[in-house]
Amino acid sequence: MAATQPDESLATTPLVGDVEEILARKSLVVAMPGFASPPFFGGSSDTLQGIDADTSQQLADALGVKLVLDRSSPTFDGAVALIEQGRADIVVAKLSRTLSRARNISYSRPYAQLSHALIINRVRFAILANGRQPEEVVRAFDGELGVIAGSSFEYYARNNFTKAKVRTFLTWQELVAAVREGHVDAAYRDDLEIKRLLHEDPSLTIVARSVTLTDLTDTIAIGVRRGSPHLLEFVNLFLELSGRDKPMTADELVNRYLRKA
Structure with a gap:
C-alpha cells in the first residue's frame, strides 16, 4: 500500500479534524510511528503493510479522500502528540488505551485485546x-x-x-x-x-x-482528535460494519497473520 506524505502546509497549520473539514480538505491524515510493528504495520511508506495500514486506507476510501500518512514520530506517544497538536486527524498504530492519553484524545472501540x-x-x-x-x-x-x-x-x-x-x-x-x-x-x-x-x-x-x-x-484502538465527535462516530461505525468490533486476541492474531509469514 502506498500513501502520500504530509505536505508543508499540513505540518504547520493545525487541522480542524472533523469529517466536514476532512472532506473539504480531501485528505485523511493518519499518524503512525516510523518503525514497524507486525502484523499491525510494517514495511516502507511505499509498500506499507499490515492491519493498521489496511484500516487506514479503507477509512480514507470510505470517506472518499486520499490517505496521507505522517510517520515522522519515533514513538507511540509522539504519534499521539501529532493529533494533540492538530497535525493529524487520527492515530492508527496498535495504540493502547491509557487513562493518561485519554485526557487529551478520544478512543474508538477496541479492535484488539x-x-x-x-x-x-x-x-x-x-x-x-x-x-x-x-x-x-x-x-x-x-x-x-x-x-x-x-x-x-x-x-x-x-x-x-x-x-x-x-x-x-x-x-x-x-x-x-x-x-x-x-x-x-x-x-x-x-x-x-x-x-x-x-x-x-x-x-x-x-x-x-x-x-x-x-x-x-491492553486494549488497542484508534486514537481520534478530541473535539471531533462526528469523526469518532464514523470510525466506530466503520469498525462495526467491517467486522472489526470484536477485539482480536493475541492467539487469533498469531494464527491469522504471523503463522502465514
Whole structure:
C-alpha cells in the first residue's frame, strides 16, 4: 500500500479534524510511528503493510479522500502528540488505551485485546527470586524492568510494578538484547509481541522465559482528535460494519497473520 506524505502546509497549520473539514480538505491524515510493528504495520511508506495500514486506507476510501500518512514520530506517544497538536486527524498504530492519553484524545472501540506479558532472563530471575515462588516474585517485582520509551508499557510499568527499577530503551530490539545478555531482569510488553518474539527466535527460550499476566489487559484502538465527535462516530461505525468490533486476541492474531509469514 502506498500513501502520500504530509505536505508543508499540513505540518504547520493545525487541522480542524472533523469529517466536514476532512472532506473539504480531501485528505485523511493518519499518524503512525516510523518503525514497524507486525502484523499491525510494517514495511516502507511505499509498500506499507499490515492491519493498521489496511484500516487506514479503507477509512480514507470510505470517506472518499486520499490517505496521507505522517510517520515522522519515533514513538507511540509522539504519534499521539501529532493529533494533540492538530497535525493529524487520527492515530492508527496498535495504540493502547491509557487513562493518561485519554485526557487529551478520544478512543474508538477496541479492535484488539491483548494481555500483558514479561520476557524474563532465567539467571537474573533465579537470583532475584532467592527461593521465593515465581508468582510471588512477579507480583512484587522489584528488579530491573525494561520498557520501550514513549510506549504505553512505560506508563503501565510505573503503575503496575511500583517497586521495579524501570529502564527505558529506544527500540524493542535493544530491549530484547538487554534481556538476552542479562543487562535487565525482564522486558514488559504485550503477549502478542512476546509470542511473536519466541516464534521468530525459539533459541531465546534457552536464556529467557515468558510470563503472561492474564489479569492485565491492553486494549488497542484508534486514537481520534478530541473535539471531533462526528469523526469518532464514523470510525466506530466503520469498525462495526467491517467486522472489526470484536477485539482480536493475541492467539487469533498469531494464527491469522504471523503463522502465514
